[in-house]
Amino acid sequence: MSGWICDGIAKDGKNYPDLGGAHEPYENYSLDCEICGLPKGSEKPSSKIGLSKILSKPILGIFTVIIILLAVGSVAYFSGLIGGKRHLRTYEEALASGEEALSIVRTHTSPEELEQAQKQLNLAISKLSQIPPKAAIYVDAEAKMNSYDSLSLQIANKISNFELCAVEPKPDDCLF
Numbered sequence: 001m002s003g004w005i006c007d008g009i010a011k012d013g014k015n016y017p018d019l020g021g022a023h024e025p026y027e028n029y030s031l032d033c034e035i036c037g038l039p040k041g042s043e044k045p046s047s048k049i050g051l052s053k054i055l056s057k058p059i060l061g062i063f064t065v066i067i068i069l070l071a072v073g074s075v076a077y078f079s080g081l082i083g084g085k086r087h088l089r090t091y092e093e094a095l096a097s098g099e100e101a102l103s104i105v106r107t108h109t110s111p112e113e114l115e116q117a118q119k120q121l122n123l124a125i126s127k128l129s130q131i132p133p134k135a136a137i138y139v140d141a142e143a144k145m146n147s148y149d150s151l152s153l154q155i156a157n158k159i160s161n162f163e164l165c166a167v168e169p170k171p172d173d174c175l176f
């Protein structure tokens with residue numbers, strides 16, 4: 001049997017949970033590595049059935065190419081459509097969270113409610129930040145994100161003011 005070199009790292013794409021672990025390259029003559037237990041064959045990348053193999057049969061190759069082109073084309077087409085719709089939905093969800101935050105801010109009576117509003121705003125901002133620049137709704141999303149950002153800052157200031165004013169006697173610069 002000819003030897004094979006193992007360095008403890010499986011390269012065949014398979015998982016060997018209890019085996020392996022990088023070690024100096026070691027030449028093995030048995031079926032499993034004497035150092036780390038990886039089996040012979042794991043040191044080589046697994047041979048995949050390449051496209052070139054399929055394409056070597058002319059007619060099959062032509063069909064394959066056509067099917068691949070159709071698949072790629074339709075995926076590109078539909079992902080464009082679905083992507084646009086998805087971004088619009090993300091935008092609408094973000095605005096719903098933003099609106100909720102605003103209505104809490106308008107009616108709040110405690111810092112806890114402001115914290116709730118801030119959570120909603122952060123949710124809205126994180127949703128808006130998922131919308132990529134190529135999306136049609138991006139400009140609107142960016143504008144909303146900026147206004148939510150500054151609102152979030154105002155709320156943070158107000159919350160810290162609440163905390164400031166929670167102590168007795170209230171400091172002079174307390175707004176509430």
Ligand SMILES: [Zn+2]
Binds near residue numbers: 020034035
């Ligand atoms: Zn080994």
